[in-house]
Amino acid sequence: FGSSSVSSLSAVRPKHASMVKQDNSLVMHMHQYQVVGRAQPTKKQPEPKIYRMKLFAKNPVIARSKFWYFMKKLTKAKKTGGELLAMNEIRDAKPMVAKQYGVWFRYQSRTDTHNMYKEFRDDVDWRG
Numbered sequence: 001f002g003s004s005s006v007s008s009l010s011a012v013r014p015k016h017a018s019m020v021k022q023d024n025s026l027v028m029h030m031h032q033y034q035v036v037g038r039a040q041p042t043k044k045q046p047e048p049k050i051y052r053m054k055l056f057a058k059n060p061v062i063a064r065s066k067f068w069y070f071m072k073k074l075t076k077a078k079k080t081g082g083e084l085l086a087m088n089e090i091r092d093a094k095p096m097v098a099k100q101y102g103v104w105f106r107y108q109s110r111t112d113t114h115n116m117y118k119e120f121r122d123d124v125d126w127r128g
Contacts (some may be wrong), residue, residue, distance in 0.1 A: 031057050034062035036086040039077035050085065051075070060087060098122065 033055050051069060057063035064087065068079040102119045116119040 030058060031063075032056055032090040033060060033073075034086075034088055034090050035063055035084065037067060037069040037071065037077075037082055037084045039075065039082050048077075054090065060089075063087065 036050060036052045037053060038050045039045070041048060050064065051071060051074070053067055055063050055066045057066055064084065067084075068082070071077045071082065098121055100119060100121050102117060104115070104117050106113060106115050108114075
């Protein structure tokens with residue numbers, strides 16, 4: 001009785017973790033977007049400066065939101081007083097070729113400002 005139940009349990013469990021099917025709803029898919037915009041032209045400034053940002057987001061709505069968030073921090077332009085000129089998704093020309101990516105970032109701790117650089121290697125940039 002005991003030996004037959006043990007063998008039936010081992011048949012249910014997969015032998016390797018790679019054999020387990022992954023639920024795609026749990027995987028975050030990030031896309032890279034290029035958003036171009038500026039503050040609306042006024043009498044004071046008929047040709048405002050144009051800004052282009054490359055952002056990572058799940059969808060175009062979040063990319064636009066991030067664009068206006070950073071525009072508000074960089075300039076005095078807000079979504080209500082600005083206009084989007086272009087927005088498109090950036091895709092890799094060769095998606096299955098491994099590439100080196102590097103990220104520079106800066107943060108402030110309680111004691112000092114720190115600069116850091118991190119490199120990673122992958123076939124797509126959003127996975128790093």
